Amino acid sequence: MMRKCRTQLLSSSNGERPSPFExxxxxxxxxxxxxxxxxxxxxxxxQQFGYLTYSQSKNKTHPHANDDNFDELxxxxxxxxxxxxxxxxxxxxxxxxxxxxxxxxCGVANIINCTNWMRSGKKSYx
Numbered sequence: 001m002m003r004k005c006r007t008q009l010l011s012s013s014n015g016e017r018p019s020p021f022e023x024x025x026x027x028x029x030x031x032x033x034x035x036x037x038x039x040x041x042x043x044x045x046x047q048q049f050g051y052l053t054y055s056q057s058k059n060k061t062h063p064h065a066n067d068d069n070f071d072e073l074x075x076x077x078x079x080x081x082x083x084x085x086x087x088x089x090x091x092x093x094x095x096x097x098x099x100x101x102x103x104x105x106c107g108v109a110n111i112i113n114c115t116n117w118m119r120s121g122k123k124s125y126x
Contacts, residue, residue, distance in 0.1 A: 021102045021105075023041055023042075024042060024093070024102050026038055027042055028094070029093060029094070031070060031075070032074070032075040032092075034069075034070040035067075035068055036070065039069065040066065046074070046077045046078070046081065049105065051078075051080050051081050076091070078090075078092070078097065079091045081097070087100060
């Protein structure tokens with residue numbers, strides 16, 4: 001059963017080009033256990049920036065890699081994101097996390113091969 005976490009779409013009022021990550025605003029307040037349309041796109045976003053990896057074994061993908069289920073791996077990825085951006089670590093898509101996620105990014109992954117480049121020079125906890 002699909003449920004919506006947030007139905008109100010927010011738009012840019014200053015005429016700036018909207019972020020390609022605006023879809024994340026519709027996921028605000030989502031948390032582990034939810035099944036919400038758009039979570040799949042959030043997983044792809046977090047994979048692009050190195051926060052989320054669903055490992056494959058012998059042509060089998062993780063059961064939640066391609067769906068809209070907010071699973072434990074997604075929660076963990078969000079917690080790592082929150083740590084990197086000095087946000088309150090909840091694992092949920094709270095307003096502060098969503099606000100950071102919709103900001104423009106350079107497109108380069110923050111975590112590559114388990115190395116966290118956002119805390120370069122500091123001990124890695126990955």
